[in-house]
Amino acid sequence: MTGTRQQPATATARLGPVPGQELTKRPEIAVTGLGMLTPAGTDVETTWHGVCDGTPTAATFDRLAGLPVDFCCSIPSFDADAAIGRRTARRLDRSTQLVIAAAKQALNDAGLDPNTWDSARVAVITGIALGASHTWENQHDILRDRGPKQVSPLMITMIGPSAVAGEVALACRAHGPSLMTATACASGATAISLGRDLLATGQCDIVIAGGTESCATPLIVTGLAQLGALSRRCDDPAAASRPFDQARDGFVLGEAAAVLILERAKDARARGHRPRALLAGCGSTTDAHHPTAPHPEGRGAKEAMRLTLADADLSHHDVAYVNAHGTSTLLNDAVEADVIRTLLPRGPLVTSTKGVLGHSLGATGAVEAALTVLSVQHSLVPPTANLESPDFGCDLNFVTKAAESRRIEAALSNSFGFGGHNVVLAFRAP
Template structure:
């Protein structure tokens, strides 16, 4: 490990499987499902064709003071919860005016989101229309703006080296981590709080995805609805949550005796320039993202022993990614797809799945892909199903692909 390496020293998350990293990881290993019937009055009132979602296992109100929670959009709430967990896991104390463990001028934040605060926007619009301007909250804009999650984390942790909020749809969380990597490598920061967040389970998002026919309608069996790589998949399940990692310059982490989970050794970011929702038919952007991540890390495809697939459980997307993985890396890596258990966390997906990839590398065990019972014959990969698989790993890659043709691949190596 070089002193100029960027290492991961803290992990935080709140997801459909659990309110922290430990419960989420345990849920992945146990084959638990975070998909459930949405408990909201609008589900039946609007008679939506999709009545399921991967809602949070733990409400943010269980972690945040009531007054603070009311001043934040749900997306901002989950980002703040995950960031505080990661900060504490890295061994840092919550900053005060008198004390900070990290020089604020050398501390950055990079937390992406795909959509931001639509629930605030729509609820406040309803208040304006029904009751007039006096009922509209003065915090409406800070709550709905996409940079809100990153901004609130930056304020909470007193980060002054820069706060960034990538918005690249389902690749936002992974791009947030890649952006944090660049902040450290460029010399702008010593520590970066990086990841992604999303909380947009709402009638308009459910309806929009349903009209686009991209989401599962398996309402009678929610736990079995998200089926990455399975021959009988019928779409993804919309989820919510956040994942945050602490990125730190290696020499600094070693000097303070920090636990190092892994090294972020490379990333690849490309764009398809093809279609606003569909993948490039030849997977050119996905292939290039993976190849660029491997090249930046100074490795070869043969070194990559594990791939955390984006695999959302859509009919076309899963097959396209499988082909891209075979082309860029080969069919030797052990592959898993956490969205079978987590659902699709959109802007939070790449960060939470990045954490799962880090833990697979750290513990030497790859979680099984939930609900994979009949592997699509077009998916010619070694996809783990049934039970987790123990495997010796030195390098693992996590894919995240988003609407607009955004492709991000993160390459982690063992510490």
């Protein structure tokens, strides 16, 4: 890496300004609404209280019985029929059901009504990592056991990644740009970053941005276990996800969906809506080092954090809190800890919410962005569950045991994915 400032990688994906629009000063971008479904709860407040309580959600899962890893973090009591309507739910994969429900929550939180807005000025950007795993495996089993005539005629429209953004747009009557992002475990954060760009360039006035994943299926769990990525602590699932701890042995798979409503701050103020937080900066890089392992020196992650700080006009003194990617894997946690310690030597508070929620892959960047927004809003940092003895080299200012009150003017949310994808988001108090 050179010492010169570079533009974020996401800049190459920007769609360009509206002709004649002045872009010399980027507008402030506000987070005006949140929606979440996670293993800690099926709405924002329940999830927030669960994460702040610090109680892990990992438990054995019937569908994984007999596998080397038979536990995960699943969403409790999600009623898709009630959340999005039976006719809609029956033709969608679970991952799509979840993100539509999250989008509806977020729009309600933002005080926005699809019946009254200019739908051509509303964009949808959603992230996913592995896609419609439930539908893939279920329909394969039907083909094998019952024959081709029993395969659903809706299968193709259920499994296409683009269907996720398309179905959210359909449910929310959004006719602006819509697209999917697939940057592995950074997908949700990438969606938010690109949403910021669409607003800054005048392509739209409202962005429904987020991520989703539901893939606790036998094949996916087996594949991740074979890769060596998952914890094997089957005798004590609740203690399995332990970010930055000496005894960590892999991540715990989770499912989730989260959506952030993004608007230009001046537009939110004009309609009398106070933002939860401001999206102050974004930075994206790629390691180009290994299919699954991070660069051993964290070069891409460091650069993404540097770019984000510069983009947000923040110094290391300004950052009070980092929501770490913190997967509970040996390599990721060690590298990330070194990156945070190097770039933020004043020792901001650090936590990983994966100790409670597990790792929801394509959704995790959006979930953790939403939780970072809530930390900024409520001046409260959740604890890192199961962090009892920080590993050598992971000597950061971790929040453990109980949530910690702290005024947070600026915070970072880190997302790092397989393939070397690095995305960092900065949030400020409004």
